[in-house]
Amino acid sequence: xxxxxxxxxxIHFRYEQRIVLENIHLKVQEGEFWALIGxxxxxKSTLINIILxxxxxxxGTVKLFGEDIEHFHKRELIGYVSQKSNSFNSGFPATVxxxxxxxxxxxxxxxxxxxxxxxxxxxxALKTVKMDAFSGKNIGELSGGQQQRVxxxxxxxxxxxxxxxxxxxxxxxxxxxxxxYTMLNELNREYGIAIxxxxxxxxxxxxxxxxxxxxxxxxxxxxxxxxxERMGDEAISKWYGHPVRRLHQSEGGTxx
Amino acid sequence: xxxxxxxxxxxxxxxxxxxxxxLIAPLLGLFIVVRRLALIxxxxxxxxxxxxxxxxYLSQQVLLFSALNPVYFGIGAAVGGSLLIEKLRSVxxxxxxxxxxxxxxxxxxxGAIFISLSQGFSADLIGYLFGSVSAVSRQDLLVVVxxxxxxTLFIYLFYKELFVLSFDAEYSKVSGxxxxxxxxxxxxxxxxxxxxxxxxxxILLVSSLMTVPVAAAMQxxxxxxxxxxxxxxxxxxAVIIGLVSAFYLDIxxxxxIVMTSIFLLxxxxxxxxxxxxxxxxxxxxxxx
Numbered sequence: 295x296x297x298x299x300x301x302x303x304x305i306h307f308r309y310e311q312r313i314v315l316e317n318i319h320l321k322v323q324e325g326e327f328w329a330l331i332g333x334x335x336x337x338k339s340t341l342i343n344i345i346l347x348x349x350x351x352x353x354g355t356v357k358l359f360g361e362d363i364e365h366f367h368k369r370e371l372i373g374y375v376s377q378k379s380n381s382f383n384s385g386f387p388a389t390v391x392x393x394x395x396x397x398x399x400x401x402x403x404x405x406x407x408x409x410x411x412x413x414x415x416x417x418x419a420l421k422t423v424k425m426d427a428f429s430g431k432n433i434g435e436l437s438g439g440q441q442q443r444v445x446x447x448x449x450x451x452x453x454x455x456x457x458x459x460x461x462x463x464x465x466x467x468x469x470x471x472x473x474x475y476t477m478l479n480e481l482n483r484e485y486g487i488a489i490x491x492x493x494x495x496x497x498x499x500x501x502x503x504x505x506x507x508x509x510x511x512x513x514x515x516x517x518x519x520x521x522x523e524r525m526g527d528e529a530i531s532k533w534y535g536h537p538v539r540r541l542h543q544s545e546g547g548t549x550x
Numbered sequence: 551x552x553x554x555x556x557x558x559x560x561x562x563x564x565x566x567x568x569x570x571x572x573l574i575a576p577l578l579g580l581f582i583v584v585r586r587l588a589l590i591x592x593x594x595x596x597x598x599x600x601x602x603x604x605x606x607y608l609s610q611q612v613l614l615f616s617a618l619n620p621v622y623f624g625i626g627a628a629v630g631g632s633l634l635i636e637k638l639r640s641v642x643x644x645x646x647x648x649x650x651x652x653x654x655x656x657x658x659x660x661g662a663i664f665i666s667l668s669q670g671f672s673a674d675l676i677g678y679l680f681g682s683v684s685a686v687s688r689q690d691l692l693v694v695v696x697x698x699x700x701x702t703l704f705i706y707l708f709y710k711e712l713f714v715l716s717f718d719a720e721y722s723k724v725s726g727x728x729x730x731x732x733x734x735x736x737x738x739x740x741x742x743x744x745x746x747x748x749x750x751x752x753i754l755l756v757s758s759l760m761t762v763p764v765a766a767a768m769q770x771x772x773x774x775x776x777x778x779x780x781x782x783x784x785x786x787x788a789v790i791i792g793l794v795s796a797f798y799l800d801i802x803x804x805x806x807i808v809m810t811s812i813f814l815l816x817x818x819x820x821x822x823x824x825x826x827x828x829x830x831x832x833x834x835x836x837x838x
Contacts, residue, residue, distance in 0.1 A: 346724045369726025382718055386584055387768050387777040396714040400726045405707050432772050
């Protein structure tokens with residue numbers, strides 16, 4: 295039986311008096327690729343912050359790898375990729391290899407220095423995302439899509455079982471978005487890494503994901519991708535809050 | 551100069567302390583600059599001023615205090631200020647930068663009160679404000695050496711945590727790095743470096759030795775390791791040239807050190823610009 299990596303039970307969260315999340319139940323299991331979709335302000339990032347332990351829910355329990363989040367210390371099992379624009383200063387004087395190697399910080403533990411072997415691990419992670427040729431480049435010199443690949447390599451360096459990504463394609467041009475998602479699909483299929491991907495795109499990702507969860511304050515649908523595909527655009531429009539029409543890759547992209 | 555250096559203990563103290571500070575101030579300064587915390591060094595140095603002024607005032611009033619080195623008070627005040635900044639940053643989670651002007655103005659305010667109570671600026675205080683070649687005692691040098699050992703050990707042992715926290719604080723937190731411990735230690739170590747540097751560079755100019763060589767290094771460094779090496783080399787150059795000119799001109803070394811580092815920064819910016827223009831010309835030539 296597959297191991298449960300994330301288990302959310304009856305999560306409620308509010309900012310002051312405003313209810314952001316209510317009655318959230320979700321299970322992510324080993325090897326699954328989840329797309330968590332919803333309109334802007336639907337609580338997606340809040341939910342991710344709760345899963346990562348950056349926010350505490352007002353009610354409910356979060357379990358990671360079967361352990362209550364309060365007692366979960368094996369953080370290296372989770373790789374995290376955020377919105378590029380939120381977290382990184384493009385003038386930072388660091389090479390791609392230095393950035394990827396920093397993904398091993400927690401795994402190495404306190405008071406231990408990086409070794410040649412760690413450098414090799416970082417290079418292997420870069421190879422996985424096809425960015426090894428850029429290892430000596432300054433991180434600020436790369437395009438948005440390339441930078442996001444580097445941040446995935448940083449998350450992969452610690453050999454995680456689960457990748458959590460919060461709108462990783464924000465600021466990346468549409469052509470690179472497609473190849474970015476294809477790479478995620480490969481990571482999921484070839485390496486068995488479970489993925490929880492937050493996005494406001496409702497078609498491109500959901501064609502690749504194995505499971506889809508639709509969030510707008512509460513979860514309106516969660517299940518396998520085939521069931522999501524069978525759902526009509528009207529049903530999606532209802533919980534989305536405004537009319538939406540899904541485009542398929544053959545139609546050329548994403549729409550809301 | 552060499553014979554004077556060999557003959558006078560105070561000059562040896564000043565040069566040894568200067569060379570050590572030229573290493574540790576830019577070394578730590580790199581992490582301060584990339585984290586966009588350059589003003590923290592200013593805030594802490596002004597808190598150190600309050601400590602020094604307080605110590606000079608107390609030494610006028612109570613005999614016991616005149617036996618104590620004011621540097622200890624300056625360091626103590628800077629460490630206290632660093633902890634207060636951290637506390638204020640946690641109180642104002644959405645306006646963390648507010649902690650800096652609050653502590654900076656608090657430091658100046660307290661310093662002004664002690665200076666007024668001591669009936670104005672003494673020669674001693676001027677030495678602390680702008681640095682002094684002649685005022686570095688063996689005891690001061692010992693303090694600098696001890697602080698330098700603490701700082702280099704801290705950076706050596708926590709390099710990877712400092713890097714990940716500086717590059718991406720959110721990722722550092724999520725990945726389970728003990729960011730709070732590293733941040734608190736970082737603030738205390740910054741206060742220690744300010745305490746160690748103020749005798750040579752002066753309270754008012756200490757933050758520039760932590761930031762100007764780094765600003766120059768960042769213009770030309772491709773990696774973090776390179777930025778670290780260039781910062782230290784430029785910091786050492788500024789301190790040595792600054793101290794030698796201060797000795798010959800018989801003026802406060804703080805000014806000459808800082809002006810040398812700014813001059814080096816201008817050279818680096820100019821060199822980078824010329825090199826960039828040359829590259830463009832070469833490319834145009836190849837295309838033609």
